[in-house]
Amino acid sequence: QKEVEQNSGPLSVPEGAIASLNCTYSDRGSQSFFWYRQYSGKSPELIMFIYSNGDKEDGRFTAQLNKASQYVSLLIRDSQPSDSATYLCAVSRDDKIIFGKGTRLHILP
Amino acid sequence: DTAVSQTPKYLVTQMGNDKSIKCEQNLGHDTMYWYKQDSKKFLKIMFSYNNKELIINETVPNRFSPKSPDKAHLNLHINSLELGDSAVYFCASSQGLGPGQGVGSGNTIYFGEGSWLTVV
Numbered sequence: 001q002k003e004v005e006q007n008s009g010p011l012s013v014p015e016g017a018i019a020s021l022n023c024t025y026s027d028r029g030s031q032s033f034f035w036y037r038q039y040s041g042k043s044p045e046l047i048m049f050i051y052s053n054g055d056k057e058d059g060r061f062t063a064q065l066n067k068a069s070q071y072v073s074l075l076i077r078d079s080q081p082s083d084s085a086t087y088l089c090a091v092s093r094d095d096k097i098i099f100g101k102g103t104r105l106h107i108l109p
Numbered sequence: 110d111t112a113v114s115q116t117p118k119y120l121v122t123q124m125g126n127d128k129s130i131k132c133e134q135n136l137g138h139d140t141m142y143w144y145k146q147d148s149k150k151f152l153k154i155m156f157s158y159n160n161k162e163l164i165i166n167e168t169v170p171n172r173f174s175p176k177s178p179d180k181a182h183l184n185l186h187i188n189s190l191e192l193g194d195s196a197v198y199f200c201a202s203s204q205g206l207g208p209g210q211g212v213g214s215g216n217t218i219y220f221g222e223g224s225w226l227t228v229v
Contacts, residue, residue, distance in 0.1 A: 034217055043199055043220040044152065086150060090217075096165065097218060099152040 003027060004091050004100035012106045019076040021103050023089030026070065033065055033072045034090040038102065044088055048074070079107045112136050113221035115200045121227045122190060129186045130224045132200030140164070141183035142201040142218060143175060152199070158183050190228045197223045 005024045013019040021035075032051045036044035050056045050063040050072065062075040072091075076083055084107045089100040115132040122128055134141060142157040142165075157165035158177045172188045187194060200221040 032217075038150075043223050045220070046217050049217055088152065092217075096154070098154075101149065101151050 003098045004089055006087075006089050006100040006103045008101055009104040010106045011103055012108055013079050014108050015079055015081060017079055019079045019083065019105055019107070021074040021076075021087050021089075021105065023072045023074075023100055024070055025072070025089075025091045025098075027091065027093055028067075028070065030070075030091045030093050032092045033063070034092070034097070035061075035063060035072075035074045036088040036090060036099075038086045038088060040085075044099075047087075076105075081107045081109050083107050113200055113202055113219055115198075115221040115224050117224060118222060119225045119227075121229060124190055124192060124228055126190050127186070127188045128190060128226070129184055130198055130200075130226075131182070131184045132221060133182050134200075134202040134219075134221075135181065136202055136204075136219065138202035138204050138219075139180060140203045141177065141180070142203075143183065143185050144199040144201060144220075146197045146199060146223075148196070156183075156185075187226075192228050195226055195228045197225050199223050 003026050034049045035047045037047050038044040048058055048061055048063045050065045053065050053067050056063045060077045064073045086102040086104050088102045090097050113134045140159045143155040144152050145155055146152045154167055155169050156175045160180050161177045174186045177183045201218040203218040
């Protein structure tokens with residue numbers, strides 16, 4: 001089983017709609033969970049992190065964590081064309097952070 | 110003022126050559142990393158150093174050798190380059206021993222702009 005799994009996409013979402021990105025992880029001892037956004041040809045940049053079960057909101061972004069199900073998600077409300085990118089889920093434990101392969105999101109104008 | 114800077118940004122070289130990529134961070138972080146992102150966009154850790162000491166060394170050919178002269182610098186030297194080495198190499202840094210330290214602090218890593226290596 002892969003350590004961090006994401007659907008590679010592409011996920012196409014109409015502008016203004018909610019984009020929902022999902023991620024599962026295999027290590028139950030994982031401590032912190034991150035969402036990075038990577039535009040084509042650019043480096044990953046941190047959007048949000050979460051470490052407690054439940055929801056965490058930051059502007060149009062909401063991260064959701066369910067440790068029992070080993071599941072973390074990212075919701076993007078009022079999707080904009082500028083949100084089109086690859087979204088990388090990352091999971092950390094101790095001194096290591098493991099990235100998923102990313103989901104390509106395409107916002108349709 | 111770039112936080113994590115790496116050079117060169119683009120590098121095209123022939124098989125068998127030896128090349129180096131340099132990285133510097135001005136964030137005052139203790140830990141630095143090298144990640145490799147292949148053509149399928151999979152981002153995989155290669156090495157990490159904490160205060161000039163190697164703490165993570167994933168399964169990487171020994172043609173790859175990191176060097177950390179001080180905690181603000183982590184260079185990557187690659188000997189006898191092969192076609193399969195073509196990828197984007199990202200340098201990164203974080204506070205403390207790494208992302209897991211200080212759970213809840215969101216201690217995370219910050220990436221440089223990447224170095225696009227093409228071996229022909």
